[in-house]
Amino acid sequence: MKIGIVAGGPREEIPQLHSYKNEIDYWIGADSGAIVLLEQGIPIHLALGDFDSVSELEYEQIKQHTVNIEEYPSEKDETDLELALNEGLKLDPEKIYLFGVTAGRIDHELINMQQLYRLLSHDIDAVIVDCHHEISLYKPGKYIVKKSENYPYVSFIPFTPVVENVSLEGFYYKLTNTNVQWGSTLCMSNKITEETSSFTFTEGILLMIKSRDK
Numbered sequence: 001m002k003i004g005i006v007a008g009g010p011r012e013e014i015p016q017l018h019s020y021k022n023e024i025d026y027w028i029g030a031d032s033g034a035i036v037l038l039e040q041g042i043p044i045h046l047a048l049g050d051f052d053s054v055s056e057l058e059y060e061q062i063k064q065h066t067v068n069i070e071e072y073p074s075e076k077d078e079t080d081l082e083l084a085l086n087e088g089l090k091l092d093p094e095k096i097y098l099f100g101v102t103a104g105r106i107d108h109e110l111i112n113m114q115q116l117y118r119l120l121s122h123d124i125d126a127v128i129v130d131c132h133h134e135i136s137l138y139k140p141g142k143y144i145v146k147k148s149e150n151y152p153y154v155s156f157i158p159f160t161p162v163v164e165n166v167s168l169e170g171f172y173y174k175l176t177n178t179n180v181q182w183g184s185t186l187c188m189s190n191k192i193t194e195e196t197s198s199f200t201f202t203e204g205i206l207l208m209i210k211s212r213d214k
Contacts, residue, residue, distance in 0.1 A: 006033035009100035163204035170197025
C-alpha cells in the first residue's frame, strides 16, 4: 500500500495531487490538509487533527466527505502530521508521500523533515513533495536516480555528522569514495547528465533534495 498524507502547509506549495492518484491508494488529511484534498477532488480515507486551522463550515464539509474522522485536542504532545504518520504506519505501507509539510514555519519544516528518519527506521520508502522540491532520506547502499525535468537540480546533504565513501555516477559533478561532513557544500546543486544516475555510500544517513528554481 502507498499512502499520501497532506498537511496544512502553504497551499501554493502543494502540487496538483491528481498526478499522484494512480500511485497512492490511501489518502490522509491532517487538519487543514483535508480541505486541500477536498479542493482538489481527492477522496479522503481519513481526516484527523485538532482542526484549529479550519472554519466551522470547512469542518462540516470534511465530516460530510470523509470515510473516517478523528478529532484531537489542540493541546497535545504530537503534531497533526505525527498523528497522521502514526495512523499511516498501522497500515504497513511500502511508501508514504508527504505533502504540505514544507515552506511554512521553519521549525515545523525542520521537524517534518526529521519524520523521514522515523520512516527510514521502519524501512518505509518516504518522500516529501512540494512544488519545488522532492526530499528523501537514505541508509547506506546504492540507489538509482532518474532524470526529472520538474526537478533538475540534485543536492546531497549529510543527515549525520559524516557520510562516508560517497560516490556519484551519471552526474555533471562526479564523486568517488569521498567523505562528506556537516557543513560541506561539496554535493550541492548537481545535475543528472544521463537518463538514470546512481549514488552510493557506506556509512551515515544521506538526505537527497531534488529541486527547481522558484
